[in-house]
Amino acid sequence: MKKIELLAPAGSKESLIAAINRGADAIYLGGNKFSARAYASNFDNEMMMKAVDYAHSYGVKIYVTINTLLKENELKEALKYVGYLYEIGVDALIIQDVGLINLIRSIYPDFELHASTQMTVHNGEGALYFTEKGLSRIVLSRELSLNEIKYISKDLGIETEIFVHGALCVCYSGQCLMSSMIGGRSGNRGRCAQPCRMQYTLIGEKSGSKKAYLLSPKDMCLIDDIQGLVESGTSSLKVEGRMKRAEYVSGVVNIYRKAIDKVVDKKKFDLNKGRNDLFQLFNREGFSKAYLYKNVGKDMMSYNFPKNTGILIGKALDKGEVLLDGNVAIGDGIRYGEEGFVLSKILLNGKEVKEAFKGDKVKLIPNGYKKGNSIYKMSDKKMYDELKEHIKLYKRKLSLIGEVEFKVGFPILLKTNFNGKEYEVLGENVEKATNSPLNIERVEEALKKSGEIPYKFDKILFNAFEDGFIRISSLNNLRRELFEKILKEETSSFRRKRIQGSKEDKKxxxxxxxxxxxxxxxxxxxxxxxxxxxxxxxxxxxxxxxxxxxxxxxxxxxxxxxxxxxxxxxxxxxxxxxxxxxxxxxxxxxxxxxxxxxxxxxxxxxxxxxxxxxxxxxxxxxxxxxxxxxxxxxxxxxxxxxxxxxxxxxxxxxxxxxxxxxxTELMVSEYCPIGSTFGNKSSKKQCNGACMKDTFTLVDRKNEEFKVLGDNSCRTHILNSLPxxxxxxxxxxxxxxxxxxxxxxxxxxxxxxxxxxxxxxxxxxxxxxxxxxxxxxxxxx
The missing domain is CATH 3.20.20.70 (Aldolase class I)
Structure with missing residues (x-):
């Protein structure tokens, strides 16, 4: 079965480390400018170079996002930044602005370019067009069905990348002007204010009204659909989350790594546990499968709560007690309504306990909840503590086999093979043992140590061994020298010489x-x-x-x-x-x-x-x-x-x-708020054509009115309140x-x-x- 890339987000150094430790094949991240996640921590130039080297030492690719639209006076700076990324060995750029693509093709023709999802590529002809224009990979719109992904990826033979987990925009990416027009913060410039996460009232002139978070989608989760996605021919499965904590990245990447390995390599994986862990990490009233199976109804929306919902663990009873429908422990994050707290004490039958389980009747302290409140666990301390263990530099080790020649009177020789290349170093001369010689086990033990470096010897083969002596510190230095030689050569092999050139400025x-x-x-x-x-x-x-x-x-x-x-x-x-x-x-x-x-x-x-x-x-x-x-x-x-x-x-x-x-068209969406609200549209119930029977308007918290139109293809168009x-x-x-x-x-x-x-x-x-x-x-x- 075709190998498929697991692509992970990194909005910080910690997220980068977590993603690599948990098995990501590639990382996408942004610099301080020109990134569609302008409010993530992101990477300055020095951090970027270290991130590239760190990833490459593990054989992990780095894709840098320059996925915003660029003003005329920004192109020169952006191109200079591209030159820096080219020089330090970035594997590919994810780009939205076709003007920047035009410049890069002219000056850095061998720099791999990926079409950002912000370019709204959603049909085969569009994918072919950008491929002809020199883009190696197309990040498809999230709105595509499994059959459409298969058609573009397998039937047309185009290298594609698709999102499999994380936040879902209600509007086609690259087509949304809502944040821009009503607040001056452009989603196309990485500064979306997320108006889709606000409450709206949908009013029909004859149909009545409905108030809810009508434009707030659930996060997408395709953990149950990996088999079909692998068979679709897509090249990369992408996790969204550059604004999320490193623990989130650690957990999600680990779960998807195991799910992919189960399909591709037939490894064991408890899918139910993985699914439950994803719910605990972050969900908005559950998950949706986005548009993979053409669901465009209310099933995919979080109408009642636009933020992380957590997992329902019980209902508040009399006297501050909660009947648990799930497990809790000291340090867990708890929510009721809009309020929340970190659990500092659990009382079970009047006695303090460190944790409690489904079926227990407990008091959670500090409380403030009232009878009838639903109680949610927002974070699981035990889970997060375990996830933090995977945010350690060089925790993941690449296994090597070392070969040693240990002969008296000759320098000790240590060599290994990595990525098809042979590396070797010579150490000090092995001396004749005056007292006790070093035994083979002691030499092997010293060479199997690792430290802050990606490599580790799992096995040592001795091509020659004679009773002799050498200092243990010399063995440590020898091992370190070999590993650093591999690291330097592997990372420097990605470096390129920056091209000094400019595109002809013609009329x-x-x-x-x-x-x-x-x-x-x-x-x-x-x-x-x-x-x-x-x-x-x-x-x-x-x-x-x-x-x-x-x-x-x-x-x-x-x-x-x-x-x-x-x-x-x-x-x-x-x-x-x-x-x-x-x-x-x-x-x-x-x-x-x-x-x-x-x-x-x-x-x-x-x-x-x-x-x-x-x-x-x-x-x-x-x-x-x-x-x-x-x-x-x-x-x-x-x-x-x-x-x-x-x-x-x-x-x-x-x-x-x-x-x-x-x-101005602020949004265009496959999701139908009219049919979902007044037509009972869901994955099981089809549209009754409600948008054709009345005139509809969305009203925001400031009483601004936005006309809502449905088109022949049942897409929704939201127009600006003022012409x-x-x-x-x-x-x-x-x-x-x-x-x-x-x-x-x-x-x-x-x-x-x-x-x-x-x-x-x-x-x-x-x-x-x-x-x-x-x-x-x-x-x-």
């Missing part, structure tokens, strides 16, 4: 000046656009076709004297062929396609006029260059401010569009070199479209409605 000229491009999803919006003689370019989005008044393919065929564009969804999975079929049906009527789906880009480059949508996350000029051969025009990211747009557009002609009006409106900034944007502007309509009425058209015509707001300028002035961190 980019792509596409053409299109003026304004208007998109719509309803017939009423389309009617308003057709009636306006100033409107020349219209993009029709038919992906909401199940809704009343939605557009259809027929609408393309009935419009005259306008340039029409087919607007694709951002996410296209099993319906990919159907979307292609739709494009082909309207191809005679359209000028081109607006898309941010790289699978569609791959299929239609050189065939149709392509406009890249804003969810391609274009943050810098190099990102424009990355797509230069495939796309005629790109829409810049909505997370850029005016200064950043100006800087990006220097030395660029008419190749970029900017969105100046529309309700972006930059019509008064159009003159300034034109001064930056922007000449194409995007105006997108989603939930606007016919009359509202007319108002916005008038505003765009005059570059001035014409009513007193509330808008947002998004990041145009403030920008993101």
């Amino acid at each position: 980019l000229k792509l596409g053409e000046c299109l003026g304004n491009i208007y998109s719509c999803i309803t017939k009423e919006q389309l009617k308003a656009l057709i009636e306006d003689d100033n409107v020349k370019n219209i993009a029709l989005d038919i992906s909401y076709g199940k809704h009343k008044d939605a557009l259809s393919l027929e609408d393309f065929k009935n419009i005259k004297d306008k340039n029409l564009y087919f607007m694709t969804p951002n996410i296209i999975k099993e319906e990919f062929n159907n979307v292609v079929k739709q494009i082909e049906e309207v191809r005679p009527y359209i000028k081109g396609i607006i898309t941010s789906n790289v699978g569609i880009i791959k299929l239609y480059r050189d065939k149709l006029f392509l406009i890249g949508d804003y969810k391609l996350n274009i943050f810098n000029k190099e990102a424009l260059d990355f797509y230069r051969e495939d796309i005629e025009m790109l829409t810049l990211s909505l997370e850029l401010n005016r200064k950043e747009i100006k800087e990006l557009m220097k030395n660029v002609d008419f190749n970029a569009a900017v969105g100046v009006y529309g309700k 972006l409106n930059l019509v008064e900034e159009i003159d300034e944007l034109e001064g930056f070199g922007i000449s194409t502007f995007r105006i997108d309509f989603k939930d606007e009425s016919y009359d509202e479209v007319k108002i916005i058209l008038d505003e765009v015509k005059n570059n001035k707001k014409s009513d007193n409605r509330t808008y947002t300028k998004g990041h145009y002035r403030r920008g993101v961190e």
Whole structure:
């Protein structure tokens, strides 16, 4: 059976040590900058070099995450950092920003690059596209089913990596703008404020309301699915958790190591115990299998408690007693409701005990819980003490066989073979024994010692042995010298010479000046656009076709004297062929396609006029260059401010569009909050089409309202509470070199479209409605 990589997270030195000790094949970690876990401890340059050497001494690979979007003024520093990582021997980089990919391919063509899950690769054509662009591995979106993983990994022969355990985003990674737009902390920049973990009220105009943690998914756990994942052809199983404690990493990696070895090498493993230990380490009202079997309902959500739930161990009775449904011990962490404490005393029948067991009726001190409270064990002291034992430097040893020649009058010779290479060292001369000679057992005992180094002799073979004498300290030095020789050669073999070079800074000229491009999803919006003689370019989005008044393919065929564009969804999975079929049906009527789906880009480059949508996350000029051969025009990211747009557009002609009006899509998700709340959607009960029967809004704790739309593929789209409106900034944007502007309509009425058209015509707001300028002035961190 194919060997599969176990990839572990390291947000700290301790986590790195724990992961290696527990059997990880590779580690992913971030530096102080450009990492999607900006709030983890992370590694400075000196720590990074030590981490790389330490991992390589065990034959463990290091992948460094530079998985954030980079502003124009950050590219130079990021590339310098890449040079440092290249020099110290990092095995691969996990990257999101295609601009940085563009630079690295030019300057460090042999540096292995992995497409971050932030790049939202979720279909075969998209995976092929980035593979063609020089990425060795694709970290697939978490939303893929087992069959989709198999198709991309095995059938298409692409090296893939998938998440198997840990936190799950409710939105497709790389597509979420919620934290960015409502709080200025960009998930694409590693600073997500996790608005998905907050309470929301979902309100239907006719359906009523429901308040809960409606966007908070359970953590994923695929411990029971290792067999299928190994057989899927994926290359790497990834544990999420760079923000977690080292004990968590130690425990989770150990459990998955054993589960993999059970499948691949038929080793014994108590799966039930492993599963229970994972629950104790961290869970949010249990676990889900994410989307592995296409469950998109409420079973995968933690509606009641968005943080670590712990394990339910009992119910509070009268007089402060608790009837235990699980075991507890002094030092365990206890929770009831939002409160908690570290257990300092247990009273059983009025007497103090160190631990108590299922069925016991006890008092837990200090208490504060009341009758009826559910009592949870948040942490198990005994488990954590055991896990801490695996956070020791060089605890794990690599077994070697040593060969010795111990002959009087000659230097003692010690040699071994490691990774196919022979290493040997000579020590002091063996002296003739004047009194008692060293026996073979004493020499063997000294050489089998280890210390703070990864290697240890499990067996010593004597090619020659004569009665003689040598100091024990000399034997220790000899062993140390050999091990250090191996360590130095093994780690230095990964070093590379940094390349001093730069990519040619050429002037980019792509596409053409299109003026304004208007998109719509309803017939009423389309009617308003057709009636306006100033409107020349219209993009029709038919992906909401199940809704009343939605557009259809027929609408393309009935419009005259306008340039029409087919607007694709951002996410296209099993319906990919159907979307292609739709494009082909309207191809005679359209000028081109607006898309941010790289699978569609791959299929239609050189065939149709392509406009890249804003969810391609274009943050810098190099990102424009990355797509230069495939796309005629790109829409810049909505997370850029005016200064950043100006800087990006220097030395660029008419190749970029900017969105100046529309309700920004904050999230797109496979999970359906409407069906789960009002349609009773779960893994066992199918959707009743609730999203098509009513109008729904999510309301947050500040009473901001976010429109929720379901599309033809039953994906959920959450729109910003306020429309972006930059019509008064159009003159300034034109001064930056922007000449194409995007105006997108989603939930606007016919009359509202007319108002916005008038505003765009005059570059001035014409009513007193509330808008947002998004990041145009403030920008993101």
